[in-house]
Amino acid sequence: MWALEPERFTPWQTRADTTSTDNGVSRRTKGRIVLVKLQDRLVSCVAVIATRLSNLTWSAMSNICQVTGRRPSTGFTISHSHRRNKRWFKPNIQKQRFYVPSEKRWVNLTVSAKGIKTINKKGIEAVLADMRRRGEKI
Numbered sequence: 364m365w366a367l368e369p370e371r372f373t374p375w376q377t378r379a380d381t382t383s384t385d386n387g388v389s390r391r392t393k394g395r396i397v398l399v400k401l402q403d404r405l406v407s408c409v410a411v412i413a414t415r416l417s418n419l420t421w422s423a424m425s426n427i428c429q430v431t432g433r434r435p436s437t438g439f440t441i442s443h444s445h446r447r448n449k450r451w452f453k454p455n456i457q458k459q460r461f462y463v464p465s466e467k468r469w470v471n472l473t474v475s476a477k478g479i480k481t482i483n484k485k486g487i488e489a490v491l492a493d494m495r496r497r498g499e500k501i
Contacts (some may be wrong), residue, residue: 428473430490433454433475434454435453437449437450438452454475459471
């Protein structure tokens with residue numbers, strides 16, 4: 364028997380408050396599955412509202428330069444008639460691999476075009492020293 368319990372289940376439940384026993388009813392949730400035991404009968408109640416992003420292991424590429432700290436900013440697109448629409452100004456972010464001779468290893472950095480120019484000007488050793496001084500993990 365499939366049943367939905369809207370008064371017992373909320374889509375924003377956390378793992379801390381998912382296991383409870385009240386009025387002889389025990390239930391357990393894992394993701395979006397709620398198991399309810401009523402009168403020695405197991406009623407499985409599945410409520411799939413949305414996929415929990417916290418259960419997934421994925422990472423998106425960050426839009427922040429590790430060298431210069433540039434990040435997306437907001438502004439307006441202004442038309443000829445001066446109508447203004449919100450927009451994002453995104454930095455030119457690239458994943459780049461640099462060889463560090465002192466450590467004898469390759470380092471992967473997420474850098475903007477200006478960050479690449481800074482590395483070419485100062486050198487990778489000086490830039491990595493500045494990043495470590497700021498507390499950036501490399």
